[in-house]
Structures are given as C-alpha cells and as structure tokens.
Amino acid sequence: MLKYVLRRLIQVVPTVFGVTLITFVLVHLAPGDPVEVLASGNGDAAYYQFMRAKYRLDDSLLTQLWTYSTNVLRGDFGTSYLTGESVVRMIMPRIGSTLLLAISSIVISTLVGLKFGILAAWRANRFLDRAVLRTSVLVAAAPSFWIAQVMLLLFALRLGIFPTDGRNSPGFEGTGLAMAIDTLWHLVLPMSVLAIQESSTIARLTRTGIVDQLDDDHIRLARAKGLGDLHVVLRHALRRSLTSVVTVIGSRIGHVFSGAVVVELIFGWPGLGQLILSSSQSRDTPVLLGVLVLIAAAVVLMNLLTDLSYMIIDPRVRLR
C-alpha cells in the first residue's frame, strides 16, 4: 500500500513536467507579444527592442524552454512581465479563494447529487424519478455562464438577497466571524452555479448505478428478507455503485477548475480562474504557465486520491 502510494507520487513528477513542457510550447506558439500589451498601443521600435531584451524574448524557443524548466525544477516560476512580481507570490493569495469555491461546490454537489440520485432510484420510473432526471438533463445542458447570469440577475439584483460580486463587501474591514459570514454570504451564488451542474451529473450517475443493481441477486435476497425499499437502496445498492460516483467526483476537479474561470469572471471572485483569463489576455506567459502547472498537479494528485479511496469503498479492490 505504502509502496503503491510512493510509486504513484513519484509518477506525479514526470507527468506534471510533461504537462509543463506541452503547455510551454503551446503558450509560446500562440500568437501575440507581451511587449505589445505592455506598450498598450504606444511605443517606438527602440522601446520594443529594449523590453524584448529585458525579458529575453528574442532567445530561441529552445533556450527559453531550457531556462524555464531548469528554473521550475529549482522552484522558481519566474516573474510576471506585467507586474514584475514573482509568479508564486501572485498565485498564492488566489489559491485560497479558488479552493474555497471548488471544495464547497464539490461537497454540496456530492450531498445534493447523492440525495436526489438515491431518491430517484428509490422511486425508479415514477414521478419523482422522472422529475429528477429531466431537471438534471436540463441543468447539465445549460451553459454555466447562462446559469450564472440568471442567478445573478434573480437573486442578487431582483431579490437583493445575495451580493453581486466579489469575495467580501466593498472596503470590508471586519475580521474573524464577521469576515467568515461576509465571505460565506458572497460564496453562495458562485458556489451554487458550480454545484448545480456537478450535482446533476452525480444524481444521474447514482440513480443509474443503483437501478442497475436492483435486479441483482443480493438485492433480491435482501428484499426476500423483508427489508424495506429505502433500506435496500441505502444499505445494499448504494455502496456498490459508489465507486463510479467517486471516480466522477475525482475527475470533476478539473471541470470545477475550468468551470470556475467562467463563474469567477461573472461573480468577480478573486481566484485562479480570473488569473488564467487575465494572464492569457495579456500574454503574461510566466503567470499563465504557473497556474496551469498548478492545476495539472492538482488534477494528477486528485486522481491518486480517487484511486486510494476505492480501497475504502470496495474491500475487493487491492492496490499493488
């Protein structure tokens, strides 16, 4: 078991490094020039030359790649062209915001998804089941930016229950509990947008996983013993279908990060998604690469955690 974890952890390094290489090449092949963004429509030839030399943009792609990767291996992700600040220091304060959004939406969507999935399976092919299925298909088909806009207009602007933007109220100076409450109040809408879509997927998967087993022998046996419907579903069918649900939750972490770009943009949530967007618009390559590498690492680690969790859910699984 320990050996397995160690082996997988060692594999993480080349995987993330490979992702870094590919991302580096892709980002550099994309058209656009950071100096042009810095000049913002002004500047003469001498300015361009000066800035290109300052950031070594005229070095060959191979040289730049070598410099970048050796620096990354030493833990140096470079400095932003735009702000002159170290990439690590730019990313750090935003990780918390994105994690808060991602984790809360995954937790809520798992709870909600499981609940509706179980309810639907319990009432399979009856009204409740059909209602859950149809709603979840509808929600999954709706683009997240649309859901976000509608929720913003309805709950923030029309009803005024939640704030329209940001992680805290403008100029908020409270600390401790007041701060936590203010953050939570701002979290509700963006978190819900992400959670709605995730929970619809989880609900459908849970429902199908359970219904598939309702004709299995062990369920018939349980039923024959006179156990109630709900008890059968919860105790006997759910557990076996959980592996596939956990796989989905694990693999959704990447979706949550990418979905967060749109949600963070619309709700002005100060996380990594906003940084991805602004750094790619301004061709701030070191920052963009830094965030993408971080997300790649998160996805790879999450996959490992998912694999490990199978052992707990299903004792038949043995990892070697």
Add this chain to the structure above:
Amino acid sequence: MRKISAVFLGSVLSLVALQMMESQTTAAITPESPCLMEGARGDGPKGQKVVCAEIQGKKIWVPRGGDLVVAISQDPGSLNPAATTAGAVHTASELMFNGLVELDDKLNPVPELAESWTVNKKATIYTFKLRREVKWHDGQPFTSADVKFTFDEVLLKYHSRTRASMLSALATIYTPNSHTVEFIFKESYGPLLLQLDVTEAPILPAHIYRGSDPTKNPTNLAPVGTGPFKFGSYARGSEIVLNRNSNYFRKGKPYLDRVIMRVIPNSATQVASFESGSVDFLWGVPGPDRARLLAQKKAFDTLITRRNPGGANCMMTVSFNLRRPITSNLAVRQAIFHSLNRNAFLQNVIFGEGSVAVSPFSKGIVWAWGRNLKLPEYNTTKANALLDSAGWTGRDGSIRTAQQVVGVANGSKLSIDFLHFPTFATYGELYKAQLKEVGIDVRLRPLESGPFATAVFNNRDFDSNIISYCNGNDPEIGIRRMYDSAQIGPVAFSNAAAYTNVLVDSTFQQARNTLDISKRQSLYQEIQEQLVKDVPYGWLVETKSTRIFTSRCGGFRPYSLFAEEAYCIN
C-alpha cells in the same frame, strides 16, 4: 433720535448678518447648495460634516468623508503608473500620484507639483519651480531629485509614450537646487507642457526606487506618492483601498475618506453591482445598458469625456494599405470614404457615444484639429463614378471587376479584406454592408490584438483595417506616428497605411520644434489639408466615454485625478 435709530438699525442688521453666518456654520446645511466662505465648516442633514469648497468654478457646500466605490475591469497587478501606459494600472493608481502640471478641460497646463515655469525663446530650456510644501506619503520632502530620477530611470525607459516622444529630443535634466528642474533639449521642443500630467509623467519617490529595477520594486504594490489619496490595502483580484491624504498640498482636499477600486471583470456584473447600489461609479457602460440606465435619470448622473487613463481623444480609424494595388489608388480610397455613412456608425455601433470625425485630428486637441476641411461625404453616386473612373466596372448590385487597372489582372473582382479586433465586429459588419452598395466585396478578418498587430504592422498582410488610434494630448505624442514615414515598420499602432509624404514628414518635425501654439496650429492645419487630399486613412468616428455615477456623489473631473474633488452624501 436719529442717532439712536441708526444704532438700532445697525445692530439689527449685524444681528441678521450674524444669524445668516450662523446658519451657514452650525445649522443643518443642504449639501451642494451655494456657499460663501471657502473652508467654512458645518453639519449636513445626517450629521455629515460639510465644507465650503470651490468645485469647477462654483462655491458649494461639499460633504466631507465617506467612501466611493469604483468598479475597475482589470486587476492592475502593479500600482506604478510611471513604468507603463497600461490603462488598468493608471486607472487604479493615478489618484496616489501627481504630475508636474495638470491639464485643464481645454488641455491648458496648470500648476500641480510645479508652481510655475519659464521657457526660453528657442524652446530648448524649460525651467520649473517646484512647490516646497509637498511631502511624500511617508513624510519625506518632495524635491527636484525625484523629478530627475523618475524621468531618467523610469519614464524615459518604461513609459512607452513618454519614451517614444521625448527620449531622442532630450539632452539632459538639470537640477540646480532642490526646488528647480530644467529640461534641456537638443533642439526646440514644443509639446513638453502637454506631457507632464499624472498620466504622461507621474513622479515617483527617488528615495524608494533608487538602485532598484522600477518594474520589480515591491513598492509597486503599496505605492508611496504625493497624490490626494494614500495607499491603504490591496487584495489581489478583489479591491484596492485608497485612504485620504490629510497632508495633501492642496489644503482641504480631497473630500472623501476612502476610494475603493473594486475589480469586476465582467461589464454586465458591473452594471448589476451599480444598480444594486454596491458600486457608486462606472468608467463606462455598454451601449444598450447605458440607454436603460439613462432612462432612470433620477438615480444616476453622467459625465461624458474624451479622456481616459489609458489614452485620450481616441478616433476609430480605417487604415488603407497604400502598398496594395487596389487600395494604393487614390480614387478607390476616396470612393470607399464616400460610400461610408459615418453617421450610421455613430448611431448603430457606438450608440451615439461620440461624434462623426470632422478632421484627421481629434477635436479633443482643441487648438490643433483642422478647421474647414471637407472630408469625403456620404455619397454613393460619387463613389460609383470614382470607381468607374478607376477602371472598376460592374452592373448595379454586382461586385465590380477590373478593366485595365494597374497591378490587377483584367476581370478580377473588386474584393478587399478588413481586419478588426473581435470587439469591433459590428464596425466590420456595417463596413461590409455599406461597401457592398457600391460593388465592393469585403472579407472580414477578425483577429485578437496580438495577431492583428503582427498581420498589420509586421507582415503588412491587409487591404484595410480598423484601429482605435488615441490621438493623445498633443499631435506630436499620439498622431505623428500614424503619418510619419519613419514610423512604417514593425511597431504596433504606428503608420499602418505606410503613408509617405516628405512634406508632411518635415512639417511634423517643424511643428515639434515650435513653441508658439498659433504657429503650431497653422502647421498642423497644413498637414491636415494634405492628408484630406491623400486619404491614407478613413477617419470614422471619435469615441467618448460615459462615466455613470450615483447621484449621491459628485465633483468628478473628466480627466486625471478624477476623484480629487469628488464627494458623496451619506
């Protein structure tokens, strides 16, 4: 008896006068009502302190204190306005800094950090006397060393506009004593006073930046300036809080306690936040939303301006590639211009937020724009005749074909491309539709700004395109680059048309070397008359921005240091 009544009358009058003064200083005062004595204080209706202040020439009671929440669309990342021209940085940071001079609403230089200045006859030496009472936010005195350092080490290296226009012309900056600065030029240099405001040349503290890379100094994230507001805090991606500078050299100002710059990237969310009341001030609003907001007149006020922190006096301009066979023909360019209904661009594309261009230079540069010029008017009959005469023939409604056109095979179609940023797509659609009326086929090529710049300025791979050229405060700074034959080349947003005219080149140089505004004006008039004859560009519409703010607040300036005199009623 008479004496007694005189005394009585006198005392009654003085009592009344006293009463009046009392009412101005102690009883509740309505904010924004006229007042007499500058600096006098009283209480507003909700107990908010009010002071008597002169705002844009009017003396009114102005509430003191309170917060102003301003939406900004981009997290600036750096708050050092001297090291960049990026609009996001300037929007968020200018209130913490000052320039040597300020430009009033007619672009006249007025004292800011410099209290006075003299220029020698040849316009080669500018001498500035600096204010002695100015202190940096950390308490250090402001001196001429700060000015010299900021120019030598920051502005002339990293501020792309100031560098491009001044670096080659400037011989040296000399500081005879701590409160005098001399700018010494190699030859006569006219435009200097227009490029010393907080946007073009904000002054940084030398004692903090000396010996560091100014683009990487940690102070860029917690700046020390001289401006009306001091740095408070900066939460990445969320907001920047600026606090009132109580030691500001303009005594009594500013009136707000805090300005909170809130990062809201999505413009629809900005509008929602504004309507919900959590944001007080928007820099601009998309056309359809603007119409809807303006319909609710009571709650909002607006301010329309040509000046933005990222660039002033911007004009949407069509460039024709003078090195392509079709567009190198003057008659074709004139015909395209005649077929453009520019009023339709104004109404349908920018929803009236601007004006149809009347001269090659923006009307915002009030002294320099060309008077009495006749830009080709919307007239498809003339356009058709010009195209016929150029050898492009065709029946009504069909695309024209070439008959003996130089550089074009006979029978080939009159088809040109049009490069535009995706955000300018509606300009492209209208351009295409209007040119089709006279038998010109347009292929739209939307490109993001990076690839756009490469295609237009490096590869010259285009027939026509559209660019928002910001003309700036002086033709030397923002306009010359469009027409100077020395500026055809790989630099983005230089001479896109590849226009070459020796006379225009030398007249621009002459205007730069002239100090006298009326002489410069006549030189620029000559240039514009020539440009209208040559039509290297199609000057479409001048764009303006509409600031929208809650009617609780007021006193905003349409230009630099926009909130220096702003106030909000609690």
